[in-house]
Every structure is written in C-alpha cells, then in structure tokens.
Amino acid sequence: MTIAAHAPSLDDLLATARVVSLPLVTRFRGIDVREAMVFEGPEGWTEFSPFPEYADEEAATWLAAAIDYGWMPQPALLRSEIAVNATVPAVAAASVPDVLARFDGCRTAKVKVAEAGQRLADDVARVAAVRAAMGPEGRVRIDANGAWNVDEAEHAIHALAEFDLEYAEQPCASVEELAELRRRVKYMGIPIAADESVRKAADPIAVARAGAADLLVIKAQPLGGARRALEIVAEAGLPAVVSSALDTSIGLAMGLALAGALPNLEYDCGLGTAALLAADVVSEPLVPRGGVLRVGRVSADPALLEAHAASAERRDWWIERLRRCHAVLSA
Incomplete structure (x- = not known):
C-alpha cells in the first residue's frame, strides 16, 4: 500500500x-x-x-x-445505526455479569477463549455464564485468536456447542487449518469466521478462495480504511461483520463508517469496545445504548x-x- x-x-x-x-x-x-x-x-x-x-x-x-x-x-452510508455485540474478555465466570452490564441492550456477546495460561474448562465456564446471562434468545460467539490447533479446536467446539454458538472466530491460525476444521465441524452447523487470516494476510482473499471460512471479520484500520475493506468483502463474496481493534471512540467511528457502508450486514458488529475503556478521548464515548451505535464522526476533547x-x-x-x-x- x-x-x-x-x-x-x-x-x-x-x-x-x-x-x-x-x-x-x-x-x-x-x-x-x-x-x-x-x-x-x-x-x-x-x-x-x-x-x-x-x-x-x-x-x-x-x-x-x-x-x-x-x-x-467516506463511502456512502446505507444505514445510520449499527447493532453491536458485547465483548467478554477472558475473565472468570463470576465476573461475566459485571462485564455484560457495561453493554447496554446488546443481544449478542463475543467471548474470548483460548487465553494463554487458561484451560478449556475456564472457557466452558465463561461461555456458560454468558449464555445464562444472555438467555436463550441471546447470540453467543467465541473468539480464539488462532490459538488452537485443529484437534484442539475441534475438541473445544464440541465442548462449547451446547451453548448454541453463533460462530467460532479464528479458532486456528492458518488458512489450511481453518479449512480442515471447517470440514470436520460442518455437520454441527457452527460457522467458522476468519479475522487474522484476513487482516494480517498478504492475500486477504485466500481464506475465501480456500473455502476456509463462512464469514469474514473485518476491521477498518488493519485493512487500510473503509474503501479497501469494502473491496475485500466484495471480492471474497462472503458475509462480513465489522469489528474493532480496541480503538478509542475516534477509531470506532471509522469502523462505524465501514459498517454503515456494507451492502449486507447480517451480524451485530464488534464496535462496542469503548465500554472496555476506563477513559476515552471524546466527551461522549461511543458506548452501546439499547444495543446500537449511531454512525457519525466524533471529535477529540x-x-x-x-x-x-x-x-x-x-x-x-x-x-x-x-x-x-x-x-x-x-x-
């Protein structure tokens, strides 16, 4: 670039x-x-x-x-509000309600799993706590940040499947591993999402070309901006969800501009992460209200x-x- x-x-x-x-x-x-x-x-x-x-x-x-x-x-907007998910770090199960309380009205939760130094039992307990808090109508997705090998990922998805997963994000690191895992768990009906295999790849379309994912997780900053991200989604031909990189509210507004311009947006977006910050650079941080964020620029205070x-x-x-x-x- x-x-x-x-x-x-x-x-x-x-x-x-x-x-x-x-x-x-x-x-x-x-x-x-x-x-x-x-x-x-x-x-x-x-x-x-x-x-x-x-x-x-x-x-x-x-x-x-x-x-x-x-x-x-920025690209023309197709929507002015974006539904967003809660993001649950790799906390103890007992801390889950406090985390979710920061995400007002969110109907979807993304749960971090495969944290270094933790066990699968910790992941199961955390996801179980999220499901209990969200209720049967809530949507629960997991994100392993590529930390599992194929066998570990298959075992973990089996262990977590009872909690009705919306999808599993980047369970393995490589495109080849994702393709093999997707083949193994396809019968379970749990989609595989690619994040690092898009934003950190020399060829961000390779994961789609290999049939290694059901959807893409895209981020405005790592992909070079909204226009470039939209081109990648169009070329990949897969559904996409827009996520953040723990940005300030200024960076989140950039992500919202991307989400607002996507031709199709089937999933709640991971743009509510200002709720994980104890401070921000704008006077009114972009934290979820009723599970949504409004698209628009913000100014530093x-x-x-x-x-x-x-x-x-x-x-x-x-x-x-x-x-x-x-x-x-x-x-």
Whole structure:
C-alpha cells in the first residue's frame, strides 16, 4: 500500500498529533492500557493505533486507514445505526455479569477463549455464564485468536456447542487449518469466521478462495480504511461483520463508517469496545445504548487529550513510529 498524491505530509500529521494512554476496565489482549495516536484532518479527527508489537510494514496499513478517514470523504452510508455485540474478555465466570452490564441492550456477546495460561474448562465456564446471562434468545460467539490447533479446536467446539454458538472466530491460525476444521465441524452447523487470516494476510482473499471460512471479520484500520475493506468483502463474496481493534471512540467511528457502508450486514458488529475503556478521548464515548451505535464522526476533547496524554517517552516512541510508517507509505 502506498500513500496517495493528495495525502498529507508528515508535517501535516505532526501538526495535530496527540498520543494518549487509556486505562482498561479489565485486562484485554494481555494489556491494561491502550495507547493511541490521534490527529485532525480536513474531514475530522482520525486515529492511528496499531498495537506496539506490530512491525512497520503492517502498521503502515493502519496509517493509510487513518489518512483515508481524516483526509477523504467516506463511502456512502446505507444505514445510520449499527447493532453491536458485547465483548467478554477472558475473565472468570463470576465476573461475566459485571462485564455484560457495561453493554447496554446488546443481544449478542463475543467471548474470548483460548487465553494463554487458561484451560478449556475456564472457557466452558465463561461461555456458560454468558449464555445464562444472555438467555436463550441471546447470540453467543467465541473468539480464539488462532490459538488452537485443529484437534484442539475441534475438541473445544464440541465442548462449547451446547451453548448454541453463533460462530467460532479464528479458532486456528492458518488458512489450511481453518479449512480442515471447517470440514470436520460442518455437520454441527457452527460457522467458522476468519479475522487474522484476513487482516494480517498478504492475500486477504485466500481464506475465501480456500473455502476456509463462512464469514469474514473485518476491521477498518488493519485493512487500510473503509474503501479497501469494502473491496475485500466484495471480492471474497462472503458475509462480513465489522469489528474493532480496541480503538478509542475516534477509531470506532471509522469502523462505524465501514459498517454503515456494507451492502449486507447480517451480524451485530464488534464496535462496542469503548465500554472496555476506563477513559476515552471524546466527551461522549461511543458506548452501546439499547444495543446500537449511531454512525457519525466524533471529535477529540482537548481536556481529555491533556488528561490522558502519554508520557514524553511514549509520545516520542509513537512519533518515531509515525515517521517510519509514513516513509513506508511514501516509498
């Protein structure tokens, strides 16, 4: 991915760039604090927040998305509200009701499973607690982030099937493993969703071409923005659900722009994750109300940017990262 001729210069980005450090309500993806860089373009505020461990080549795609959202009009909207799911981290079963209480009116819950250091019994207890809280009409999906091999995934899906799973997200890491698992569990009627096999793949269509998934989980930042994500979905020819990468509300607004423009949206989207943040950069965070979020841009609150500013050391780290990623795109 390269930077467009009309794209902002590095100085343009640095002019309004702010780096924030936001505490989480509960540990998620192995972190307790979410760092992000936000800046303001002609179209409004935008976000650049690849996780720290991502290499520059991958992180540059997130920067392309930030530039696209801040400097370009977004695709035409087909809907103004998006139904979203609750997200349940790998917490103890007893903590599930408290987590779900943060997601007002959500009829769907995504449950993290296969956490390092935990056992399948922990996953079963957590999913059972979610099902009990959601009731028989609620929808429950699981996300393993590619942590199982095929045999482990097959065993786990059997163990969790009694809780009426909507789908299993990225149960295995590779496209080949997903294809084999899908073949093994097809008779159970539990769809397989691909996330990392789309957003972290050199060829995001390979998973669809291999018949390795029933649906795609797409994210605006990792795929380079809404336009590129829409192209991938159209080429794959599979249903899609839009999810977040634990963004601030600015990044979530980018995801909502993508969800609002999808031709078909059959699933509740994973864009309610501001409920997992103990702080945000906007005065009215995009947390679910009645299970939905409204599509639209949001603006950073100067006082919150100041209150949650990252340390000087971390700010310098992000600025150097921005320089490198901008150079990747420019090249």
